[in-house]
Amino acid sequence: MNWLSGILSSILVRRKSSDNNSNTIVYPLSWIVFPIIGFVFFGILFGVFIFIPDLIDQSDIVFVFIFFSGIIIAFICLSIYMARWKVQVFDSYCKYTTALKKTRKIAYDHIESRDVSSGYRFYIDNKRIFSISYLQDNYRSLDKAIRTYQKNNNIKIVKSVTNVLKPIQGLWFLPIASLVIIFIPTISIYVDEGLSTGFFISLTFHMITIFLFIYMANWKIVFKDGILTKTTIFGIKKAYDMKHITYTVSQRLMHPDDTRLYYKNKKIAFIMGNVNNRSELLESIDYFNRFNETLKNEE
Incomplete structure (x- = not known):
């Protein structure tokens, strides 16, 4: 939900984050206004159709009821989520509060922070726990606290899974x-x-x-020991020698790090820029390309 609201807000609300003395990261009040406006607008429109029945064909009343009820419920859920979501930053841990008001205390000993184009994502054992958008006030504070704590305590986070790419x-x-x-x-x-x-x-x-x-x-890419194996949406697997794989990085959809993979100059895969382990894959491709160039030069 965080990534979706971040995209909508960056389009609809041109704002810059600010740093203050607060240790709390929340959604800006201006973001919450949009789902509330949507709820009010569709609620009024729904009421007009209900109380002025001549505006619509009565045979369509079931469809109208289901359609508007779904939209109104979605706006209510989004408003509640954005109003209750909260991260409190402390020296050795953070408190994460969900839309259901469940608060989770998370120590920094096992958190991995990833800097992405939309802000920061936080993981434990390679599983995302939450994200923070660069449009939120104090968005850097948690990443800074985690890195400071881990540096002072000589903690190095090692990702448990680094060679598998799946859709976010x-x-x-x-x-x-x-x-x-x-x-x-x-x-x-x-x-x-x-x-x-x-x-x-x-x-x-x-x-x-x-x-x-x-x-x-089904879609998946696994790379290990110089072999990249791609599983298509139909479950078909095909292996490629990584020394013949190249890539290009450019914005294709909505992310500036969207990546295309090529095998002997033929496109074999498209990877969204925010997919886990994408950077590890590109580092492996670069390594095998350098190794291949070294062998050619020696010959």
């Missing part, structure tokens, strides 16, 4: 949202046109949703 977990939002969005109008089609017509009209959209689910579940 936040992307599960896409197939789930697609499923919800498609489900609502599909019900209306079934009611108006019948099961057969509704099935064929919605078939293409359902296939897109299934494609997204399969991609999230």
Whole structure:
């Protein structure tokens, strides 16, 4: 949720973070205004349709109710999440409060901090626990506290998994949202046109949703001992010798570190810039390319 709200806020609210004496990192108040405005707007619109029934066909009332209820609930959840989310920074630990008001005390001994283009991500045993956007006030404070504590106590974080790349977990939002969005109008089609017509009209959209689910579940890249193995969305595996792999880094979607992999100048994979272990993969490719160049020069 953090990455999504960060993208929306960076587009809608042109603000810069500031550093103050507070040890608390929260969402800016200006961010919370947008889901509240959305809730109020769609709530009023929904009320108009309910109390002035002549504005819509009564046969569509079920669809209208489901559609607006879903949107209003989404805005309410987003508002609650942004209002309650909080990180408190201390010398040797932090307190992370979720939208459900569950507070977790996390010692700095095992936290890994990663500096990414959108801010910082924090991991324990290579599993993300939360993210902080560069648009949030005091966003550097937690990373600074973690690095200071680990340096003073001679703690070095070693990632437990460094050779596996999978889609970022936040992307599960896409197939789930697609499923919800498609489900609502599909019900209306079934009611108006019948099961057969509704099935064929919605078939293409359902296939897109299934494609997204399969991609999230199957797509994977593993690199080890000079061999890169890519698993496609259909579960098909193909191995490549890393000494013949090159890459380019440029913004393709929304991240400046989006990466394309090439095997003998033929594109074999696209990797989003915020995928875990991407930098480790590029370092390995650079190593084998340098090793390959050394062998050629010796010959």
